[in-house]
Amino acid sequence: MKGLILSGGTGSRLRPITHTGPKQLVPVANKSVLEYAIEDLKEADITEIGVILGNKGRDGIQELLGDGSEYGVEITYIVQGNPLGLAHAAGCAKDFIGDDDFVMYLGDNILKSGVTDLVKSFEAGEYAAGIALQEVDNPQAFGIADVDEEGKVTELIEKPDEPPTNLALIGMYVFSSVVFDAIDDLEPSWRGELEITEAIQNLLEDGYKIDSHVVTGWWKDTGKPEDILEANRLVLEDKELNTAGVVEDGAETDGRIELADSAIIEDGAVVRGPVAIAENTTIKSGTYVGPYTSIGANSTLEDVHIENSVVIGDSEITANGRIVDSLLGRNANVESADSLLPEGRRLIVGENSQLKL
Numbered sequence: 001m002k003g004l005i006l007s008g009g010t011g012s013r014l015r016p017i018t019h020t021g022p023k024q025l026v027p028v029a030n031k032s033v034l035e036y037a038i039e040d041l042k043e044a045d046i047t048e049i050g051v052i053l054g055n056k057g058r059d060g061i062q063e064l065l066g067d068g069s070e071y072g073v074e075i076t077y078i079v080q081g082n083p084l085g086l087a088h089a090a091g092c093a094k095d096f097i098g099d100d101d102f103v104m105y106l107g108d109n110i111l112k113s114g115v116t117d118l119v120k121s122f123e124a125g126e127y128a129a130g131i132a133l134q135e136v137d138n139p140q141a142f143g144i145a146d147v148d149e150e151g152k153v154t155e156l157i158e159k160p161d162e163p164p165t166n167l168a169l170i171g172m173y174v175f176s177s178v179v180f181d182a183i184d185d186l187e188p189s190w191r192g193e194l195e196i197t198e199a200i201q202n203l204l205e206d207g208y209k210i211d212s213h214v215v216t217g218w219w220k221d222t223g224k225p226e227d228i229l230e231a232n233r234l235v236l237e238d239k240e241l242n243t244a245g246v247v248e249d250g251a252e253t254d255g256r257i258e259l260a261d262s263a264i265i266e267d268g269a270v271v272r273g274p275v276a277i278a279e280n281t282t283i284k285s286g287t288y289v290g291p292y293t294s295i296g297a298n299s300t301l302e303d304v305h306i307e308n309s310v311v312i313g314d315s316e317i318t319a320n321g322r323i324v325d326s327l328l329g330r331n332a333n334v335e336s337a338d339s340l341l342p343e344g345r346r347l348i349v350g351e352n353s354q355l356k357l
Contacts, residue, residue, distance in 0.1 A: 144163045
């Protein structure tokens with residue numbers, strides 16, 4: 001079985017963070033969302049992986065993943081170009097997949113439980129496709145699956161007014177190569193895209209069996225800033241965190257702290273976990289880093305209170321205020337304006353920014 005990770009898309013809901021890079025490289029607990037997908041596939045014994053690239057951020061993704069050897073996998077890059085739908089992305093990988101079965105994994109998703117059980121469930125029967133589902137509170141906002149008592153899918157409905165179940169498709173699929181025939185028969189939807197839900201429905205109508213697997217534990221689509229923060233919290237709650245760096249005498253630490261070997265918590269700083277602090281980062285005296293915070297590489301924090309936030313990296317944060325529930329992009333610098341006149345907030349704010357002052 002092969003893997004296919006979709007890493008196209010424009011990341012419009014994460015602007016301005018994604019003006020300078022693809023959404024799949026935004027870190028959660030100081031590791032890009034895309035790397036979690038690679039690890040999930042490897043854990044399911046899938047080591048031949050195709051990565052679908054869009055028009056934006058190709059170089060950054062290829063620089064991070066390389067040929068995959070660092071992760072113990074073999075990566076092939078496939079250019080989709082314009083994002084014309086999930087089924088279009090899958091169709092672009094037809095030559096790479098050949099006659100093999102494959103897992104299709106949306107690269108901005110992150111799962112607690114991975115895809116191993118989804119793969120095992122698919123392999124246990126004669127199925128054309130398998131879909132990962134999760135119970136949701138607002139099924140009208142999702143593609144919904146109706147399933148029988150044995151877990152076989154009987155119908156897929158996109159954002160139904162009267163959903164028959166609350167089982168939502170969450171962007172993890174297993175397919176046999178027969179799906180490419182269904183994709184070839186698709187016409188663009190009202191969105192101008194080739195819809196994977198329609199391809200699976202066509203397989204159903206042609207008499208093929210579709211498996212379903214209800215995912216336990218949490219799942220997050222990391223498409224919006226608040227989703228990144230929640231995913232960061234969920235990962236930090238579960239992850240084993242190791243303190244390898246320097247904690248100076250006089251620093252106050254509590255809880256689980258991941259501290260890279262080149263990172264320092266200085267005398268007079270307070271850090272309360274769960275927290276992740278990446279390489280070449282210094283937490284200076286007078287700083288408070290609170291729970292559910294990740295600080296990216298090459299950053300300096302001084303005289304600031306920060307909690308439940310993600311600092312992507314290469315940043316200096318020296319404002320003597322309180323920062324909570326925030327996503328700070330790479331090279332973000334936050335300084336104090338106390339000594340500046342006239343008094344007032346001084347902002348350079350990019351497109352689609354969100355501020356609460």
